[in-house]
Amino acid sequence: MPSIADTTVEMVQLVFPEHAGAPGQIHGGRMMEWITEAGTMAAGRVARGPVVLGAMDDIDFLAPVRVGEIAILRAQVEAIGSSSLEVGVRVWAENVGTGRRTVTQGSHLVFVSVSEDVKPWPIQARIAPATADEGRLFEEAQRRRAERLRRFAQRRTSEAAGPTDGDDDVRWRFESVRSVLPDDALFGNVMFPGKMLKEIDEAGGILSMRYCEGFVMTACLDAMDFYAPTRTHEVLIFKAALNFSYYRDRHLDDVLIRASQLSFRPERQRLYQRAQAMLADELPWVPVYLRLQWALARPEVRGLRLVKRLKAALSTN
Numbered sequence: 001m002p003s004i005a006d007t008t009v010e011m012v013q014l015v016f017p018e019h020a021g022a023p024g025q026i027h028g029g030r031m032m033e034w035i036t037e038a039g040t041m042a043a044g045r046v047a048r049g050p051v052v053l054g055a056m057d058d059i060d061f062l063a064p065v066r067v068g069e070i071a072i073l074r075a076q077v078e079a080i081g082s083s084s085l086e087v088g089v090r091v092w093a094e095n096v097g098t099g100r101r102t103v104t105q106g107s108h109l110v111f112v113s114v115s116e117d118v119k120p121w122p123i124q125a126r127i128a129p130a131t132a133d134e135g136r137l138f139e140e141a142q143r144r145r146a147e148r149l150r151r152f153a154q155r156r157t158s159e160a161a162g163p164t165d166g167d168d169d170v171r172w173r174f175e176s177v178r179s180v181l182p183d184d185a186l187f188g189n190v191m192f193p194g195k196m197l198k199e200i201d202e203a204g205g206i207l208s209m210r211y212c213e214g215f216v217m218t219a220c221l222d223a224m225d226f227y228a229p230t231r232t233h234e235v236l237i238f239k240a241a242l243n244f245s246y247y248r249d250r251h252l253d254d255v256l257i258r259a260s261q262l263s264f265r266p267e268r269q270r271l272y273q274r275a276q277a278m279l280a281d282e283l284p285w286v287p288v289y290l291r292l293q294w295a296l297a298r299p300e301v302r303g304l305r306l307v308k309r310l311k312a313a314l315s316t317n
């Protein structure tokens with residue numbers, strides 16, 4: 001039976017200016033896209049078929065990957081359920097000149113093996129931890145799974161009850177709309193999650209930049225669950241609202257982003273009409289729910305609590 005190490009996929013990317021967000025360093029959304037690509041390769045190989053992203057845990061961006069550096073993403077399957085796979089992805093930035101590697105983040109994702117009609121599909125493959133370290137990874141994956149399922153059940157209930165955050169009166173908002181095109185899909189007509197994460201990050205980033213009138217970088221991202229597939233020919237609406245910040249020209253912005261989807265297909269006309277009303281905030285928010293935090297990319301933020309926490313975490317890796 002294969003071990004966890006046997007499932008490892010390593011993705012190596014040279015970081016070009018086209019991958020940058022804030023000048024000279026990688027765009028957070030691009031990194032999330034790469035993380036889901038590496039995770040999809042590891043999960044899909046083990047499942048031997050299409051997989052979709054069911055959930056992603058919190059991500060802290062501990063250190064940037066700079067233009068000209070090499071990003072190394074290592075993904076491995078750490079546990080397998082009936083149809084789901086727990087995948088860990090670790091990212092390093094490698095300085096080409098010195099060869100030094102810095103851990104920039106670690107994340108855990110759940111992929112679900114699906115049939116052509118995007119229904120959970122049993123996975124035949126099994127893995128067995130081969131070392132004590134792998135045994136620990138396996139146990140942690142089981143613990144995360146239990147926590148995630150609890151969170152998932154709670155969110156489902158609260159989402160069904162409609163918005164509860166009381167952010168209707170927020171002044172700083174951003175909204176963008178885009179259609180899901182065939183090249184957004186990898187398996188069948190389901191949107192590849194990395195593409196959506198990139199757009200989500202961009203919506204929050206644009207709002208934060210407008211608010212603080214300066215460059216921003218994504219600092220961390222709360223866990224999120226994907227309830228329903230987004231398909232080609234649907235329209236995605238991204239809404240971002242600034243729901244918390246310290247002083248206007250410094251510190252952190254905590255941005256609430258919600259995305260909703262609708263379809264132009266005739267049978268979903270009612271949904272489309274409700275989406276028209278969304279500008280008045282009447283459409284229940286559906287598939288994606290998360291909070292993002294952005295830290296301003298300015299020198300005066302360096303002493304802040306969150307940045308300190310991130311640096312401390314970095315030094316322990």
Ligand SMILES: CC(C)(COP(=O)(O)OP(=O)(O)OC[C@H]1O[C@@H](n2cnc3c(N)ncnc32)[C@H](O)[C@@H]1OP(=O)(O)O)[C@@H](O)C(=O)NCCC(=O)NCCS
Pocket residue numbers: 052053054055080081082083084085110112114118119120148149152190191192193194196225226227228229230
């Ligand atoms: C993932 C998806 C197929 C699951 O369908 P479902 O009918 O809710 O599936 P079930 O409740 O039967 O669960 C199936 C498995 O997925 C796991 N799962 C589903 N959602 C999960 C979540 N948010 N977190 C953790 N595990 C999850 C379940 O634990 C179960 O695992 P197991 O078979 O190993 O025990 C469905 O929610 C979906 O299509 N989501 C959108 C996926 C997507 O399009 N992602 C990209 C967005 S751009």
